[in-house]
Amino acid sequence: MIQGISIYHFLIVSSLMFFIGIAGFIIRQNLITILLSIELILNSVAINFLVFNRYLYPDQLQGHFFSLFIIGVAAAEASVAIALIINIYRRIHGINTDDVNEMKH
């Protein structure tokens, strides 16, 4: 717990970050920048878990482990997504979302 900073400060920052990620997910057209927005969303959720752990249940470690697993899942998801993006680029030479609206090209 930090002196002078309440749990609400952290929650406001993380929820604003979450909605910035959602807005980026909607307005972006490049597949890689959509992936960046997903990373923003996952990161804000990890902050939330840690803050709840620290402020509400500081004698346990549940939120800590959840954030650890979120980081692991994000790594797995990023690697698979980047493999897919490179494969799509090799097939149709472009990674805009308007170009890949068909599953089979």
Next chain:
Amino acid sequence: MFYLLSTVILVFSVMTITTPKVLRSAVYLLFVLIATAGLYFLLNYEFLAAVQITLYAGGIVVLIIFSILLTSHISHKLARPAPWKLWSAAISLIVGIPLVLWIILNHTFQQSANEVPVDMKLIGTQLLGTGKNGYVLPFELISILLLASMIVAIVIAKKDKEDKQHN
């Protein structure tokens, strides 16, 4: 310190989703992730902050920058988004942010004060423990997930045999 870090997080996440150059967007995301690691240090979770820096800022961002360099030109600028996309994003922000903030600020949290220091030994015994507060099953699950995603990434990104003859 908290205000500095949260300002960095918010400003650079807005710049991540608005800048027209893809590579700059990835670098701004790197700043956001490092500032988040700073927040973890502020909360006294040193191990998780180290994991965040090495895995996110060191691993994922480098992977994303590699894929950007493979798939798009460095001077390539993204087109401006369509107006209906801007409108739907604005509507979701206008509806979503006040709703979530209203719910959070109206809820009173039962804050607990008995703080125990988090040391590495406690993290290790709980992460690999099988009893109460043990997390060995998700730990093994995520190791299998990482192995599977590694194999999937290799299989997907590998060139087909027909493609090889054409190229």
